[in-house]
Amino acid sequence: MTKTAETTSSDTQSRNSQLLAEFKETTGNVRVTEPKMRMDNVNVHYGDNQAIFDVNLDLGKNEVLAMIGPSGCGKSTFLRCMNRMNDTVDSCRVTGSLTLDGEDIYAPEQDVVLLRARVGMVFQKPNPFPKSIYDNVAYGPRIHGLASSKDELDQIVETSLKRASIWNEVKDRLDAPGTGLSGGQQQRLCIARTIAVSPEIILMDEPCSALDPIATASIEELIDELRQNYAIAIVTHSMQQAARVSQRTAYFHLGRLIELGETKKIFTNPSHELTENYITGRFG
Amino acid sequence: MDNLNLDQHISHRYNEELEDLRSRVLNMGGLVEQQVNNGLKALLELDAELGEQVFSGDYEVNAMEVEIDEACTEILARRQPAASDLRLVMTVIKAISDLERIGDEAEKFGKVAMRLSDGGNRPTYFSELRHLGEHVKSVLRDTLDAFARMDAESALVTASRDNAIDREYNSLSRLLISHMMEDPREIKSVLEVFWCARALERIGDHANNICEYVVYLVKGKDIRHTSQQRMAEDQDEDNSM
Amino acid sequence: MNNTTTKRNTTDIVKAGLAKRYARERRFKLMGVAAVSISMAFLAFLLISIFAKGLPAFQTTYIKLDITLEKKSLGLPEEPTAIEISRARYDKSIKKALLAQFPDVTKRKEKRMLYQFVSSYASRQVADALVADPTLLDTTASLWVLADDEVAALARQADYTLEKKDKQTEITRARIEELKAENRIETRFNWLFFQRGDSREPEAAGIKGAIMGSFYTLIVTLVLSFPIGVAAAVYLEEFAPKNKLTDIIEVNINNLAAVPSIVYGLLGVAVFINFFHLPRSAPLVGGIVLSLMTLPTIIIASRAALKSVPPSIADAALALGASKIQTITHHVLPLAMPGILTGTIIGMAQALGESAPLLMIGMVAFIVDVPTGITDPATVLPVQVYLWSDSPERAFTERTSAAIMVLLIFLIAMNALAVLLRKQFERRW
Numbered sequence: 023m024t025k026t027a028e029t030t031s032s033d034t035q036s037r038n039s040q041l042l043a044e045f046k047e048t049t050g051n052v053r054v055t056e057p058k059m060r061m062d063n064v065n066v067h068y069g070d071n072q073a074i075f076d077v078n079l080d081l082g083k084n085e086v087l088a089m090i091g092p093s094g095c096g097k098s099t100f101l102r103c104m105n106r107m108n109d110t111v112d113s114c115r116v117t118g119s120l121t122l123d124g125e126d127i128y129a130p131e132q133d134v135v136l137l138r139a140r141v142g143m144v145f146q147k148p149n150p151f152p153k154s155i156y157d158n159v160a161y162g163p164r165i166h167g168l169a170s171s172k173d174e175l176d177q178i179v180e181t182s183l184k185r186a187s188i189w190n191e192v193k194d195r196l197d198a199p200g201t202g203l204s205g206g207q208q209q210r211l212c213i214a215r216t217i218a219v220s221p222e223i224i225l226m227d228e229p230c231s232a233l234d235p236i237a238t239a240s241i242e243e244l245i246d247e248l249r250q251n252y253a254i255a256i257v258t259h260s261m262q263q264a265a266r267v268s269q270r271t272a273y274f275h276l277g278r279l280i281e282l283g284e285t286k287k288i289f290t291n292p293s294h295e296l297t298e299n300y301i302t303g304r305f306g
Numbered sequence: 307m308d309n310l311n312l313d314q315h316i317s318h319r320y321n322e323e324l325e326d327l328r329s330r331v332l333n334m335g336g337l338v339e340q341q342v343n344n345g346l347k348a349l350l351e352l353d354a355e356l357g358e359q360v361f362s363g364d365y366e367v368n369a370m371e372v373e374i375d376e377a378c379t380e381i382l383a384r385r386q387p388a389a390s391d392l393r394l395v396m397t398v399i400k401a402i403s404d405l406e407r408i409g410d411e412a413e414k415f416g417k418v419a420m421r422l423s424d425g426g427n428r429p430t431y432f433s434e435l436r437h438l439g440e441h442v443k444s445v446l447r448d449t450l451d452a453f454a455r456m457d458a459e460s461a462l463v464t465a466s467r468d469n470a471i472d473r474e475y476n477s478l479s480r481l482l483i484s485h486m487m488e489d490p491r492e493i494k495s496v497l498e499v500f501w502c503a504r505a506l507e508r509i510g511d512h513a514n515n516i517c518e519y520v521v522y523l524v525k526g527k528d529i530r531h532t533s534q535q536r537m538a539e540d541q542d543e544d545n546s547m
Numbered sequence: 548m549n550n551t552t553t554k555r556n557t558t559d560i561v562k563a564g565l566a567k568r569y570a571r572e573r574r575f576k577l578m579g580v581a582a583v584s585i586s587m588a589f590l591a592f593l594l595i596s597i598f599a600k601g602l603p604a605f606q607t608t609y610i611k612l613d614i615t616l617e618k619k620s621l622g623l624p625e626e627p628t629a630i631e632i633s634r635a636r637y638d639k640s641i642k643k644a645l646l647a648q649f650p651d652v653t654k655r656k657e658k659r660m661l662y663q664f665v666s667s668y669a670s671r672q673v674a675d676a677l678v679a680d681p682t683l684l685d686t687t688a689s690l691w692v693l694a695d696d697e698v699a700a701l702a703r704q705a706d707y708t709l710e711k712k713d714k715q716t717e718i719t720r721a722r723i724e725e726l727k728a729e730n731r732i733e734t735r736f737n738w739l740f741f742q743r744g745d746s747r748e749p750e751a752a753g754i755k756g757a758i759m760g761s762f763y764t765l766i767v768t769l770v771l772s773f774p775i776g777v778a779a780a781v782y783l784e785e786f787a788p789k790n791k792l793t794d795i796i797e798v799n800i801n802n803l804a805a806v807p808s809i810v811y812g813l814l815g816v817a818v819f820i821n822f823f824h825l826p827r828s829a830p831l832v833g834g835i836v837l838s839l840m841t842l843p844t845i846i847i848a849s850r851a852a853l854k855s856v857p858p859s860i861a862d863a864a865l866a867l868g869a870s871k872i873q874t875i876t877h878h879v880l881p882l883a884m885p886g887i888l889t890g891t892i893i894g895m896a897q898a899l900g901e902s903a904p905l906l907m908i909g910m911v912a913f914i915v916d917v918p919t920g921i922t923d924p925a926t927v928l929p930v931q932v933y934l935w936s937d938s939p940e941r942a943f944t945e946r947t948s949a950a951i952m953v954l955l956i957f958l959i960a961m962n963a964l965a966v967l968l969r970k971q972f973e974r975r976w
Contacts (some may be wrong), residue, residue, distance in 0.1 A: 107866060112789060135868045136723070143866035150857035151878060161877075162867040187337040219867055261385055291390050291526025304314040 039295050042276060049294045054082035058223060058253040059104060059141075064118035065097055066108070066277075074262045076118075077279045079272060081223065086245060086254045087266030088285065090261055092300060095274040096232035097257045101225050104140035104255065106134050122223070139166055142221035146228040148201030148208030150215070155192050158200040158211055159183060162219035178218055185243055186214035213244065224248065226256040230263060242267050249289020261301050265289045273297040318383055321386040325395065327377050331398050331405075333454040335372045335450040338405045338412065342446060342509065345415030349422075350432055351447070351500060360394075360412055368412070369378035371402050396507040397523040401453065404519075411512075418498050433497055434478050435506075441471055442506045442513070449513040460507030460525035464518035471510035478503050479503060555813040597955075601948025607750060608690040608699035610665060610726060612644040614673060616684050629678050637673040641665060641692065648731075649722060660715060664692040664722070668751035691733070696942035697724065701734055703722060726813070740949065744917045747930065749942030752935070754950050756917045758909070760830055760925030761957075767834020767921055768841060768898050773891055775838075776845030778882075780887075784853040785875055804843035810819040811840045812907025820908060827909040828924040836904045841894035848890020852883035887971035892965040896958050902929035928954045 047191045053060075057080040066074035074096045081087050081104075087098040099108065100116040106127065108114040111220075120127050127137050129238065150158050162168075169175035177198070183189040188210040192203070199213050209229060216224055226245070230238040245254060245267045258264050264271050273281045273296070281294040292298045315321045330480035377400050381387060385394050445467050449488050482500050486493045490540035518530050578923050614637070617625065621635045644651060653662050666935050676690055677683055694702065701716070702723050726732040743753025770863035787793045815836035820827045825832045838926035864874040880887075905911070910926050911934065926934070928950060935947040 105866065107862070110862075110865065123718070135870055137868075138866055139868035143862075145859060145862060145866070147859055149857070149863045151860060151863065152882065161490070161869075165867070165869050165873055165877075169415060214865075215867065292389050296317060298389050299314070300389045303316050303320065 026028035027140050038275075038296060039300065045278055048078065048238035048279045049281040049292050049297075050287075052078045052080060052279070052282050054080045054085075056082045056083050056174075057081060058123065060103075060119075060121050062119040064100070064103060064116065064120060066096070066103060066117075067115040068111070068267075070112040072101070075277045075289075079282065080253055081281060083247055083251050083253055084156070084251075085270060086249050086256060086268045088271045089257045089274060090259075090271060090278075090300070091257065091265045093259075094276070096277040097197075097272075097274045098227055100274070101227055101255060101257050101272075104223070104225055105140075107143065109134060139219050140221055141223045141225060142216035142219060143225045144209070144212050144216055144229050147232050148205055148206050148209050148212055150203070152199060152201050152291055154197045155183075155200045155203070155211060156196040159164065159215050160216045162215060165270065166219060166221075168219070182214040182218040185217050186210045186249070187212060187240065187247075205238070206232050206240060209233060209237065209241055210244065211299075213241075217248075221252065223253045223255065226254065228257055228259055231259060238263070261289070273300060275300070308440040314408050317385075323377070323381055323385070324391060327374065327381065327398055328394070330370070330374050330377065331401060332450070332454050334367065334374065334402060334405055335364075335453065337370065338367055338409045338441075339446055339450060341409055341412035342415075343443060345412040345419070346418035346436075346443070349415045350436055350439070352419060352423040354420050354423035359418040359422065360416030361420065364409050364413035364416075367406060371406040371409075374398065374402050390526075393523045393526060397519040401516050401519050404515045408509050408512045409508050415502060418502055422495070422498060432499070434481065436504055437477060438471070438503060438506050441474060442509050445471060445510055446513050449516050452517060452520050456520065456524055458521045461517040461520035461524075463485050465514050465521070468510050468514040470498075471507060475503055475510075549764055550729060556649070565616075569684070573603045586918035595970055597692070597948045597951050600945060601950075601952045603700075603703065603944070603946035604740065604949035605737050606699075606734050607739060608702045609690055609735055610694045611691050611731040611733070611848040612641065612686050613689050613863075614640050614644040615687045616640055616673075616677065621684075623669075623684070627681070627684070627769065629681075632681060632684075633674045635637060635674065637670040641669050641673065657718075660718070660789050661788050663695055664698055664719075666695050666748050666750045668693050668746070668748055671751075672850060679948070693739070693750055694732070698943060699734075699750060702727075703734060718951075740946070744915045745913060745926070745934070749938070749940045749946060750944055752943070754928070754931060754946075754953055755952065756914060757926050757928045758953070759918050760833075760914075761919045761926060761927040763830035763918060763923075764833040764837060764905075764910075764927055765895055765899060767831055768838040768893060769891070772833060772838035772841045772845055772894065776842050776894075777849050777887060779837060779842075780846045780849030780853060781880070784850050785871070785879070791827075800843050800846050802950050804847060808840055808901055809903040809907065810838050812904030814839065815904060815908045826922050826924070828912050828914070828926075829922045830927075832920040833905050833910050833925075833927065834921065835900060836908060837898040839907075840901065840904065841898050843895040844897060845887075845891050848893070849883065849887045852886025853879060854891065855886060856882045857890065880923040885968050889965045889969050892961050892968070899927075899957060899961065900929055900954065905930050906933075928957070 028140075031166070059081040061077060061079045061081075064074055064079075065072065075118045077100060079100075089101065091097050102108045103120060104127075106116075108116060110241060114151065116128060121247075122140065126132065127141075151161065155160075156179055159182050160169075160175055163175060163178050169178055178191065180193075183192060188207055191207060192198070192211075200208065203211060204246050213224075213229075215238065230241050233241065233287065242263065248254060256264075256267065268285045270282065271285045272279055273288065273292070273294070274294050281297040282294060283293070289301060298304075325457065335501075341360055344356055344363070345360045348360055378395050381395055385391070445464060448464040448467075450462065451457070452464055479500065482496050482503070486496050517528075518528075521527065521529050597732065616637075618625070621637070621640065623631060623635055627635075645661050645664060646658070649661060652658055672692050673690060676688070678795045696720060701720055712937060723732060739751060740753050741758075742755055743751060744756030746752040783793065787796075815832055819828055819835055825835075860878050860882065861874050862879050865871075869877065905927055910924075911930050912924060912926065913934070914924050914926055916923070932947055932950045932954065935943045937943075
């Protein structure tokens with residue numbers, strides 16, 4: 023305790039960089055027996071900068087996988103590889119193998135529109151289209167031609183909104199603009215919009231970071247219910263949230279997957295010192 | 307000491323709170339150890355005054371337990387500790403309840419010392435009791451040392467010494483039982499010795515618990531209710547890893 | 548202790564400087580108010596002078612004459628057709644009517660002066676009246692005909708203090724009084740101004756030709772520059788790879804917006820008229836030239852509007868599996884549309900007010916007929932203003948200001964529309 027604050031933080035920093043230099047492979051078991059999506063040796067480059075280094079990771083069926091790590095650790099980048107949202111960035115290059123039910127999603131014959139219909143995504147900021155609630159949810163099914171009639175479309179919208187537990191709040195005003203809802207409702211609307219396309223995987227990029235704790239709780243409750251039908255990968259800055267909603271937790275640090283394990287294990291007794299340092303708030 | 311890096315958090319207040327928590331537990335441990343030493347001394351020397359002191363000293367131990375308990379609750383509520391910090395707080399919560407029980411046992415010594423000193427005559431088998439007492443004291447000291455240093459290895463070694471205490475207690479109890487059968491008039495005073503031996507054995511158990519918590523704290527492994535052999539095997543595994 | 552002293556010191560220092568700071572703030576505010584007032588004063592001066600000069604142009608003076616219309620003297624057959632009636636010349640009848648009105652005029656010189664009492668457009672008016680009602684032929688009809696601009700000016704203001712108080716003016720005034728006494732002179736709203744094209748006679752000159760010319764020119768400009776501009780902006784913003792070439796294009800578009808407009812006029816002459824042989828003085832060429840000029844404005848405004856659409860909306864659509872084109876047409880463009888439209892309207896307003904490039908391509912000719920298509924020779928509002936401002940007659944000066952007023956009203960209306968659109972469609976995310 024005689025050490026000053028500066029020396030301790032720089033100590034941790036140098037210790038962290040030392041640990042990073044020594045890092046060879048992910049601690050913990052990265053594989054599951056029934057993977058929905060399997061990622062092998064994934065490397066991501068932005069121009070000359072490498073953002074992701076040799077990540078191996080499985081996303082299992084009906085599980086919630088949380089990805090945590092300090093800012094700039096590449097967790098969001100990695101998430102966006104999983105439905106090729108990185109394609110919109112010109113300088114981004116993804117190598118390695120990412121397979122969805124055994125199909126390579128970066129294969130030239132893979133249609134990205136189809137992929138994104140199978141792998142939905144919910145974003146950090148609730149981003150409903152400035153259209154009616156109904157049109158927001160109906161947009162996906164419409165462009166993919168999932169409904170053959172108006173009744174069928176109504177049905178899809180209703181089930182999606184129900185699954186996203188927002189039906190009761192909006193059923194009387196489906197024509198109201200989606201942007202008029204509260205933050206939490208907007209985010210649930212976005213989840214409903216994603217579900218409406220019946221994806222197999224839902225990716226969530228810090229879905230609660232713009233929400234208050236009550237809205238957050240309802241989203242987390244929803245995530246838990248959605249797990250019955252979907253595989254979910256969630257990036258979050260809130261370690262408590264990762265601890266609450268996920269079955270497995272992956273810890274990223276500067277583009278490397280440091281540790282992957284049962285959430286319970288990660289939060290009570292992580293194996294890698296970097297993980298420990300991060301989740302206990304020891305970061306210089 | 308710092309394999310837990312308690313001083314490395316981003317939040318300095320958090321560092322201080324955890325450090326404060328740890329030093330408070332060490333203080334409490336020191337106080338409890340002193341209570342046990344004094345209690346045994348009062349008992350063996352039939353020192354009523356010291357016995358009285360030990361008896362009233364338990365109040366302080368209890369107060370400390372409540373205080374540390376509150377501090378733990380506060381940290382849990384405000385900091386949501388994770389990993390080693392979480393294990394530290396959980397360990398502290400459990401350790402202080404064991405320490406408090408040890409304090410209660412020491413209080414018993416004080417009571418018995420006060421009671422026996424009225425009779426004036428010194429019960430037999432005090433020397434065996436003294437031997438057991440020394441053993442338990444050393445175990446308790448090592449336990450607190452292990453906790454202070456967060457030393458899982460020495461905690462494991464200390465925990466294994468509980469078996470020796472149990473054996474010693476068993477032989478002493480057999481001795482006392484046979485004595486009671488031989489001389490029923492002595493039953494009352496021998497029973498006092500018997501209770502004291504029992505209390506020492508309990509202290510050993512509590513110390514053993516604390517050692518297990520220390521292992522959990524450092525290794526993240528719960529070794530309660532596993533056999534010594536198993537523990538040693540795990541230890542080897544850890545070393546080979 | 549130490550702490551309290553520093554605290555007091557800080558307070559004292561701050562207090563000492565406060566007055567100065569507030570004074571500086573007040574000075575700055577005053578300067579701002581002064582700047583605004585000066586510019587407002589200039590604007591007010593401009594508007595007042597234009598309105599003061601231009602308002603008389605919206606009034607015109609008519610004189611009632613009893614005109615004898617004999618078919619024989621007019622050289623018309625017994626059953627004249629409408630075309631024959633409208634082609635006949637009525638100058639003589641009007642002159643006779645004038646002489647009949649003022650029988651005391653006998654001298655030749657005086658007669659000639661008297662003939663200038665009515666506008667030469669009066670003959671046209673008589674013809675129109677006869678076409679409308681052929682039964683008036685072979686009768687003496689009481690018709691209201693347009694007075695000459697000088698007469699009109701004198702008639703409007705009884706106490707008109709003329710600079711040249713010559714004999715002729717005195718006579719004219721006396722005659723006006725005479726007509727007034729007989730209720731034969733009247734001031735009316737100048738509908739002709741909005742119904743006719745240009746004319747050598749100021750009292751008969753109208754702005755309709757210029758308005759229609761501007762209208763056709765702007766139609767051509769809009770039809771060309773809006774789709775091209777929006778398409779270019781969408782491509783540059785959403786599809787074009789970010790490299791040196793697109794950087795150069797971007798810089799050049801910004802530069803084009805700053806190129807003097809006369810340069811576009813020269814380009815129009817060289818390319819569209821001399822090379823492609825498109826008709827001179829036509830709104831078609833004018834529109835093409837002006838769309839060249841407004842394109843950069845529209846592209847820049849559209850790109851800004853596209854950029855301001857939050858990427859989260861595009862992300863949302865993409866993540867649902869919408870293709871790039873679907874994302875842009877379903878979400879990005881509709882959201883950017885208010886901004887694009889605002890930019891377009893402002894560009895159009897700019898084009899409406901532009902004269903220099905049109906001078907180059909010959910839209911400055913004296914054109915009497917109201918254009919009926921984009922290939923008819925035409926002129927536009929600002930050029931009309933330019934043309935009239937060159938004419939010496941007092942009435943043309945008035946009409947210049949009146950044309951400016953009309954132009955200003957159009958500009959204000961267009962800008963108001965732009966503001967309205969922005970307000971109407973502005974969305975918050």
